[in-house]
Amino acid sequence: MFCMAIIAIAAAIASLTGIGAALGMSHATSKAVESIARQPEAAGKISSSLMFGLIMMETCAIYSLFVAILLIGKIA
Amino acid sequence: MPEISITPHHIAFFGFEVGASVVMGSFVVLLLVILCVLINLRVRRFQEKPTGIQNLIELAVESVYQFSKGKVGHNADFCAPMVLTLMTFIATATLVELFGLPPATEDLSCTLALGFTTFLLVNVTALREFGLLRRIRRMASPAFFVLPIRMMTDLVAPVSMALRLFINVMVGGIVMKLIYSAIPLVLPAAVSVYFNLIHVAIQTFVFGLLTLNYTMEATE
Numbered sequence: 001m002f003c004m005a006i007i008a009i010a011a012a013i014a015s016l017t018g019i020g021a022a023l024g025m026s027h028a029t030s031k032a033v034e035s036i037a038r039q040p041e042a043a044g045k046i047s048s049s050l051m052f053g054l055i056m057m058e059t060c061a062i063y064s065l066f067v068a069i070l071l072i073g074k075i076a
Numbered sequence: 077m078p079e080i081s082i083t084p085h086h087i088a089f090f091g092f093e094v095g096a097s098v099v100m101g102s103f104v105v106l107l108l109v110i111l112c113v114l115i116n117l118r119v120r121r122f123q124e125k126p127t128g129i130q131n132l133i134e135l136a137v138e139s140v141y142q143f144s145k146g147k148v149g150h151n152a153d154f155c156a157p158m159v160l161t162l163m164t165f166i167a168t169a170t171l172v173e174l175f176g177l178p179p180a181t182e183d184l185s186c187t188l189a190l191g192f193t194t195f196l197l198v199n200v201t202a203l204r205e206f207g208l209l210r211r212i213r214r215m216a217s218p219a220f221f222v223l224p225i226r227m228m229t230d231l232v233a234p235v236s237m238a239l240r241l242f243i244n245v246m247v248g249g250i251v252m253k254l255i256y257s258a259i260p261l262v263l264p265a266a267v268s269v270y271f272n273l274i275h276v277a278i279q280t281f282v283f284g285l286l287t288l289n290y291t292m293e294a295t296e
Contacts, residue, residue, distance in 0.1 A: 052289070055282055059240055066243045069250070073082060 004075050011071040017064035024057050082246065084183040097183035104169045104180060136160070140284070147288040148295065151201050155291055158197050162190060163284045170245055170276045174268070179245055187242040191234030194287045198230070202294040230294075237286055244279050248272065 032050040036043050086093040119130055126134050140160045145152040169180040180186050202211055216223040248271035255264050 052285075055286070059236060062240055062243050065247060066239070069082065069247070 007071055007075050011068045014064050014068045014071065018061050021057050021061035025054055028053050028057070084185075085178075095183060095185065096178050097180045097186045100172070100178060100180040101169065101186060103177075104165065104172065108164065108168060143284075144288050147292045148201075151205065151291065151295060154201060154204070155197065155288065158193075159284045159287055162193065162287065163280045166190065166241065166280045166283055167276055170279070171272070173245075173249065174272050179249070181241055181245045182249055184238065184242045187238035188235070190241070190283070191238035194237060194290065195230070195234040197287065198290045198294050201291050205295050233286075233290055237283060241279055241283060244275055248275055 028050060032046050036046050084095050084097055086095055087099055089099075115129060115133070119128075119133075122130060137160065140163070141152060141156045144156040144159055148155055166181060169186075171179075173179045181190075206214065212223070215226045252264065252268060252271055255267055
């Protein structure tokens with residue numbers, strides 16, 4: 001019973017990674033929007049770099065989601 | 077409360093068991109081959125001014141070709157067909173979830189095979205351009221200790237691409253199962269616009285983009 005409780009708490013702690021991912025993505029997007037507003041003709045390159053950064057940040061959040069689902073499958 | 081499992085389920089097939097993704101992958105390939113045969117019957121010979129179906133084909137091929145030309149330059153003749161094939165397979169194999177069938181990319185084996193294809197594409201392109209000795213010398217270029225770091229990055233990158241695609245598709249399936257068992261009336265249709273259409277578009281684009289990026293890094 002104690003084991004099941006610890007596994008549930010571990011799954012909840014593993015989901016806290018979303019905070020870091022969301023904060024990082026919002027920071028990057030705000031800087032990208034600012035730089036597009038400063039120089040609209042470079043919008044294509046800025047969008048490509050922003051997308052590439054967002055992909056990398058999203059991957060970290062996805063890995064933590066995977067760990068949480070693996071842990072939930074192991075309760076009892 | 078529906079049961080949630082990560083391992084794929086097997087289908088009994090004439091005495092031995094195959095995974096569901098093998099059956100679904102073969103089905104998707106068969107579907108694409110039939111589509112190509114139908115298009116070939118419809119468009120007998122390509123015309124100078126495209127009309128009808130030829131417009132769509134030229135749009136798809138031309139956009140992928142221009143996109144890869146902007147990234148890998150002169151290797152686009154070699155890489156662009158492979159990238160378009162990978163993207164078409166991933167898009168079709170995940171879109172069959174709209175018809176209730178299990179998608180082939182819900183299995184980690186399928187996405188690892190796709191990642192292995194990317195690994196082969198990157199290395200064959202680099203070896204074709206540079207040859208074995210010059211490639212090793214380029215990988216060890218500023219100092220010698222970056223050589224094992226670069227080799228490990230080359231091995232880990234396809235695994236991360238495979239995990240990204242697999243987890244996105246599997247989590248979409250799990251959330252859809254939970255919503256179907258809770259409110260089966262209007263909400264699944266609304267939510268499945270996000271999970272079955274927008275996610276598919278984003279993930280196929282990301283797969284092609286990362287394949288071209290790794291090729292560009294290996295051959296610049």
